[in-house]
Amino acid sequence: MAVNPLQFIQQVRAEVAKVVWPSRREVMVTSAMVFTMAVLTAIFFFFVDFLIRQGLQGILGLF
Secondary structure, three states, X not given: OOXXXXXXXXXXXXXXXXXXXXXXXXXXXXXXXXXXXXXXHHHHHHHHHHHHHHHHHHHHHOO
């Protein structure tokens, strides 16, 4: 199925025109949410790692 390059470009432009781009505020809010969740996840795994390390040191200290 060969498509004329001019037709292809027209179809691409028509599809791009259908895209609903986010506003600047939406981008800022979602970026802040992603950053916040990344920080909370890092803090959570820090404490989980700390507890596991302390537990293993306690167990291995018995031997």
